[in-house]
Amino acid sequence: MGVEYLFGSKEREVIQMRIPKHVGIIPDGNRRWAKGNGLKKEQGYDHGLTPGVKVLQQAQAYGIEELTFYGFTVDNCKRPKEQLTAFKQACVEAAKLMMKEKVSLLILGNTKSKCFPEELLDFTKRTNFNGGGTKVNILVNYGWEWDLSKKSEEANKSIRSSLYSSDISRIDLIIRWGNMNRLSGFLPIQSVYSDIYVVKELWPDFKTEHLEEAIRWYDKQDVTLGG
Amino acid sequence: MGVEYLFGSKEREVIQMRIPKHVGIIPDGNRRWAKGNGLKKEQGYDHGLTPGVKVLQQAQAYGIEELTFYGFTVDNCKRPKEQLTAFKQACVEAAKLMMKEKVSLLILGNTKSKCFPEELLDFTKRTNFNGGGTKVNILVNYGWEWDLSKKSEEANKSIRSSLYSSDISRIDLIIRWGNMNRLSGFLPIQSVYSDIYVVKELWPDFKTEHLEEAIRWYDKQDVTLGG
Numbered sequence: 001m002g003v004e005y006l007f008g009s010k011e012r013e014v015i016q017m018r019i020p021k022h023v024g025i026i027p028d029g030n031r032r033w034a035k036g037n038g039l040k041k042e043q044g045y046d047h048g049l050t051p052g053v054k055v056l057q058q059a060q061a062y063g064i065e066e067l068t069f070y071g072f073t074v075d076n077c078k079r080p081k082e083q084l085t086a087f088k089q090a091c092v093e094a095a096k097l098m099m100k101e102k103v104s105l106l107i108l109g110n111t112k113s114k115c116f117p118e119e120l121l122d123f124t125k126r127t128n129f130n131g132g133g134t135k136v137n138i139l140v141n142y143g144w145e146w147d148l149s150k151k152s153e154e155a156n157k158s159i160r161s162s163l164y165s166s167d168i169s170r171i172d173l174i175i176r177w178g179n180m181n182r183l184s185g186f187l188p189i190q191s192v193y194s195d196i197y198v199v200k201e202l203w204p205d206f207k208t209e210h211l212e213e214a215i216r217w218y219d220k221q222d223v224t225l226g227g
Numbered sequence: 228m229g230v231e232y233l234f235g236s237k238e239r240e241v242i243q244m245r246i247p248k249h250v251g252i253i254p255d256g257n258r259r260w261a262k263g264n265g266l267k268k269e270q271g272y273d274h275g276l277t278p279g280v281k282v283l284q285q286a287q288a289y290g291i292e293e294l295t296f297y298g299f300t301v302d303n304c305k306r307p308k309e310q311l312t313a314f315k316q317a318c319v320e321a322a323k324l325m326m327k328e329k330v331s332l333l334i335l336g337n338t339k340s341k342c343f344p345e346e347l348l349d350f351t352k353r354t355n356f357n358g359g360g361t362k363v364n365i366l367v368n369y370g371w372e373w374d375l376s377k378k379s380e381e382a383n384k385s386i387r388s389s390l391y392s393s394d395i396s397r398i399d400l401i402i403r404w405g406n407m408n409r410l411s412g413f414l415p416i417q418s419v420y421s422d423i424y425v426v427k428e429l430w431p432d433f434k435t436e437h438l439e440e441a442i443r444w445y446d447k448q449d450v451t452l453g454g
Binding site for chain 2: 017018019020021022023024025026027028029030032033036044047048050051054055058059062066068070073075106108110126137139142143144146147148149150159162163164165167168169170171172173174175176177178179180181182183184185186187188189190191192193194195196197198201202203204205206208211212214215216218219221222223
């Protein structure tokens, strides 16, 4: 456990802090990084491996109990073949690196598609390594629709049509006043791909500039819908 | 349609912009506003009514097709009675104000609890006002678990236990690298109450400072879990 992880010289500070038990990691930017460094897009993923181990070790030093990494999704599989091969391989490598640490590892995703890497099939049940420790979940060929479909496999109805809120469509932009960056249970299914814009001011202090700025910001965001 | 809504003097700009079709509005901060203005907490909601109408009119001028307002949730009903009465009444008033506009209104929420205001029962099917127009959805006594429970009412299993990801617990903090503020389908159920921290840098540029700063930020966030 490196002291450098413990908030520099004030190592006691971490003890008094409210440490999250479970942290989600969305490790975005590998392809942009590759482009920015004169590499092909698919060469970025390899450079995302070391950060994964670093963030795990740091989380362990902080006392974080569970980490979930967003590997790749069912939708990501539509990407060009070179990229698909590269991020599948990166997930396998990432899992192997995690296995060298004190972790309780779970690989979660739809195993019934050829996108799921065979090498990881054995780890779709939680497995202890080096005596176990931090719960580490890696989402591999994960899909939110797949996840929610478990309940009604027999009913064969899509999750969207099975909501009380089925008359409310997918949300493109969510604007939250009051400076918190969270959804608080707001339409989880319609929010899966939404861009979230946070306004510092409290709602009663609404100004038309807020929506204006949110729209300007939204205009600059990439649309991927998970693709 | 006020020109002031159309991005000041550059009115044509809005036309070239990618306008979101459906915008979610989380109008948070009414109680903090009341406290900051020397009022009782429950007196804040009334001051949130005019902003609601303003944001609707502005959205209409921009050509936004659908707006969903987060009114209150099943969990919010556990709050002190004065607050409950106040935010229920504010939702009724907000709906009445919306009815004066060109909207297609839907009130959505669990009507089978006494928290649901009787005055709104007639509007739980989408209703046109003044010839119809912008779709306006107001979530009143909404609960994400209630929403997702439609599918399996007969099965009587909780949504959490009916996920492929049921072994992954609720997430406290989500950290996303690469400067996007969105979930991209990441575990929607476990993310309903998560705080989301965005790191500007790309994932391969990971520094331990990122997690450190995320944890510091998280420490300063209020925990409410929808309560």
